[in-house]
Amino acid sequence: MAAHPAAFSFDIEDWFHSEFVPGAVRRESKESVVERGTGRILDLLRATRSRATFFLLGDVVREHPALLRRIAEEGHEIASHGLDHQPLWRLDAGGLARQLEEFRRLVERVLGQFPVIGYRAPSFSLDRSTAWALDVLRDQGYAYDSSIFPARVKLYGVPDAPVGIYRPARDDLARHDPNGTLVEFPVAVGTAGPLRLPVAGGFYLRALPFSIFRLVLGRVRRRRPIALYLHPRECAPEAVRLSMGAGDSFITYTGLAGVPAKLEALLRLYRSRPMREVLAAEGQLPAR
């Protein structure tokens, strides 16, 4: 039975970066969970001899340079999650370019010259309304993206985008263009006829029964490489709880306690490699 490779990825941001946390609460308290949560992720990766991709915020790199150093030293891929978690919906081409230049400066201040070729937009905010970002990413030296979410959910999504690796066309990012300059590696979404069920990590890993999650993810992996994502705040479940509306609170907090054990189980089930290496093995990127 053929099984495709798995790439685990982690969006390294603090709890107060989430779009679901109300602005007032965000400003009130700045207790950080990023060190504790990321430390736990790194320990789990080491224990399972796995390597992964870390999409870091520039703000986190600035505040926690030792964390960046540890991630790089342990052989993981460093990639960009932007600067301050503003979704692309609130930026323009010039603003994104400045953010990515600043991100690179911050990383190079800690690590020296360092290859960063992967990008994930905050809140999967790359959709038809922000397709201009593809040109900016190419101009800034990025080779792949993992921001187009191929299902429609509350905050984001491009429901007709391909569910496998492809090259988004400039005039319609849901269309494959064999000559496209950027590779898209979408996070895992299962399909059943016209239905799409995200099994990508984050909320879906917390809310779905784990047996269903694993079953659907296993089916996806028999067809194509899978990419998964999680956040440090999901791997440090003892973190502070904030007051917010019932719906947003459910999306933010449901099933938190079980995440570290599920992550460990998944890492033991599917050996993780960085996204860049999976794309290179698939012939989508030049091998380094």
Ligand SMILES: [Zn+2]
């Ligand atoms: Zn994020």
